[in-house]
Amino acid sequence: MGAKIKEFLERRKELLNDRNAAELQHKKGKLTARERLKYLLDNDSFAEINSFAETQSKELDARKKAGDGVVTGYGTINKRAVYIYAQDFSFMGGSMGEAHNEKIADVIELALKNGCPCIGLLDSGGARIQEGVAALDAGGKIFQLNTTASGIIPQISAILGPCAGIAVYSPALTDFIFMVDKTSYMFITGPDVIKTVTGEIIDFERLGGARQHNEKSGVAHFMADNEKDCLDMIKVLLGYLPQNNLEGPPYHASDSPSRETKKLEAFVPEDPKKTYDIKEVIAEIFDRHSFFEVQGSHAANAVVGFARLNGYVVGVVANQPKVLAGCLDINSSSKIARFVRLCDCFNIPLINLVDVTGYLPGTEQEHNGIIRHGAKVLFAYSEATVPKISLVLRKAYGGAYIALVSKDMGFDKVLAWPIAEIAVMGAEQAVSIVNRDEINKNPKARAELARQYSEKYLNPYAAAKLGKVDMIIEPRETRIALAKCLEMIISKREKKPAKKHANMPL
Amino acid sequence: MEELVVKVDGKEYKVFVEETEEGKILVHCGSDVYEVETKKDAENSAVERLQRKQVAEEGKIEILAPLPGIIYEIKAKEGSNVKQGQSLFTLMAMKMENDITAPREGILKEIKVKKNDNVNKGDVLAVLE
Incomplete structure (x- = not known):
């Protein structure tokens, strides 16, 4: 064997050497970057790129290492192509230097050019301080590409360690954030900085733990018990998403469209004052075991998520009467609006299950801007051109009726149960x-x-007489009727005037 | 590692303080490293106080109104044992009878509202111990 080839093999061996990383990560119950890729991607599908990139910083000459603390490349998940990067916390705390950031930017750009989802497995404390502005600016390049790719390819971020600064702002620009209970943290400034600046003493978990971001802040969309669960959930999520905005989501026939939904009558009390769990209703209507909830712990008065109906992926938006009477408030409005826009980006039809008396009244809501945040729901639905179906189970009053049901605002098909009350x-x-x-x-x-x-x-007939309700159906016919409606409009194409972009209330 | 400036006999030194995984405190000054002993400082005791407070909170939970509304029904007695998820109040709000349940098992120490009381979001309805 030639000396040059020998040298190359040595270098490659060193590159793939995971021993130090494994020692550090396993102690914390975490996997190394390469182990994560191996677990997530199909066997032998990974092709690494830019593996010899290293920092140009003179100051870090003694510590530099090929790869610069991030493994990037291409692979497949359930035979569908993805671009991916995984940060290596064992190399300088996963810090994001110039070369590191350029590598990530490269992979997003490739994903964008090729129309494939881009997945980031993050484990980084943020910008590499020693590299100064060069590192920051390359971080800016990541943000720019995240934003350019937004709405073209699905972008998924998994936070798999303590992440701060660039390492949280890039995920915030992507479509989904996964966190792992007790191992992932997200914040702009960490507990140490907070202590010196404001004197407040707070720990990682209560400041930016997975629970905080899944329940309170709404920054994250999913929480997993451990890393492997988290990676498994990413695989499930990808099953509901198309490769890019020019394709439809994957179709899998899974359940009979003519199955009667007999349990619904018992689930939903006729007395409009009584509460119930909308998730039971969702489980009964859509294809068996197909519902995949998004942001389940945040603003639980609205339930959003993906499901399949007769094999087609749909986005479900429903009021949850069991929590806060299912009202629309600031948090649930933001949650719904964001989900509706995501579905619209990726050609996923929307189905609303409506049972709500309206927006939550009170000074707390008004002074925090429910007008501005509630308007997001109107904006998102009005703007969405995907098929939109709305089913009124019981109550649809006033502003909430317009937001979630109104045909004139753009819902393609409106259905109602006989116990529906549609009124001002x-x-x-x-x-x-x-x-x-x-x-x-x-x-x-x-x-x-x-x-x-x-x-x-207080009935569905007043609205039906005006043509604002297309079908009044028995609860047991719900699945059949929704499946038919979806088939009727699944090929819908709607063109809006071209413009730079709209000015959504934020 | 934290960077500090310390003044000894009028002269300033830039030092780096490191806490090792075994809890040792090392002070790096130039090329020298010193291991130092620390007294429990104010911050440490503040953390402890905070932790004690948290324990107290765990022992005693205030059950708050999640929505502005009217107390329609009180379903548990003061001083009674309640199970996690047991319904304690019905709060009429948003034209609905909202169930207020016990967040965990405990003794219902005090009920702070009466039937037909108007409550605001965040008002204390009961104390669970």
């Missing part, structure tokens, strides 16, 4: 306003007036 407001509130004088004169008339209002307006 409930009976008590309505008569207090409409019949104010009459009730002032004779308070006893209130009950009778409310009964008359209910009879006249």
Whole structure:
């Protein structure tokens, strides 16, 4: 064997040597970058690129290493192509130097050019301080590419360690963030900086742990118990997404479209004051075991996620009467709007299951900008050109009706159960306003007036007479009817005027 | 590693303080490394206080109103044992009867509302111990 080939083999051996990394990571219950790639990708599908890139910084001459702390390349997951990068925390804390960042930028650019999803496995404390502005600027390049690729290819980020700075802002620009309970953390400034600046003492977990970001902040979309679970969940998620915005999501026939949904009548109480769990309803309507919830712990008064209906991937948006009466508030509005826009980007039809009295009243909501945040829901639905179906289970009042049901705002097909109440407001509130004088004169008339209002307006027929409801269906026909509606409009094409971009309320 | 400037006999030194995994504190000054002993400083005791407070919170939980509304029904008695997930109140809000359940097992130490009370979001409904 020639000396040059021998030297190359030596170098390659060194490159693939994972021993130090394994020692460090395994102690913390974590996998190394290469182990993560091996677990996530199909066998032998990984092709590494830029593996000899290293830092140009003179200061780091003694510590530099081929690869610069990130493994990048291409592979397949369930035989579908993905571009991927995995940061190596054992090399300078996964810090993002110039070469490191250029490598990540490269892989996003390739994913974009080739129309494949891009997956980031992050484990980095942020910019590499020793490389100064050069590292920061290359971070800017990542942000620029994340943004350019947004809406063209799915971008998925898994936070697999303590991440800060660039290492959290790049994920924030992508479509989905996964976190692992007790091992991943995200923050802009860590506990040490907070302590010196404001004196506040807080630990990693309570500042930026997986639970905080999945429940409170809504920064993350999924929480896994451990790393392998997390990587498995990424595989599941990819099964609902197309490769890029020019394709449809993968189709898998999985359940009969003519199955009757007999349990629904028992799940949803006829008395509109009673609560129930909408997730039981979702499980009964859509293909068996197909519902994959997104942001399940954040703003749980709205439920969003992917499911299949007669094999077609759909985005489900539903009110959850069990939590906060299923009301629309600031957090649930932002959650719904973001999900609707994601589905619209990737040609995923939307199905709404509506049972809501409206937006949450009160100064807390008003002063924090429910008008601005609630408007996001209107904006997202109005803008979305994918097939949009809305089913009113029980209540659809006022502003919430317009947001989630209105045909004139752009819902293609509107269905309602016979127990649906579609009106401007409930009976008590309505008569207090409409019949104010009459009730002032004779308070006893209130009950009778409310009964008359209910009879006249609190049903699906008033809306159906105006053509605002296409079908009134029995609960057991729900799956069949939704499957038919979806088939009817799945090939829908709608063109909006070309523009630079819209100015969505933020 | 944390960078500090220390003044000894009027002269300033730039040092780096490192805490090892075994909990030793090492001070790097130029090319010299010193191991030092530390007293429990104010910050450490603040952390301890915070932890103690957390334990107290774990022992006693205030059950708050998640929505502004009217107490429609009180379903548990003061002083009774309640199970996790047991329904304690029905809060009429957003035209619905919302179930307020016990976040964990415990004794319902105090009920702070009466039937038909108007409550705001965040008002204390009961104390669980």
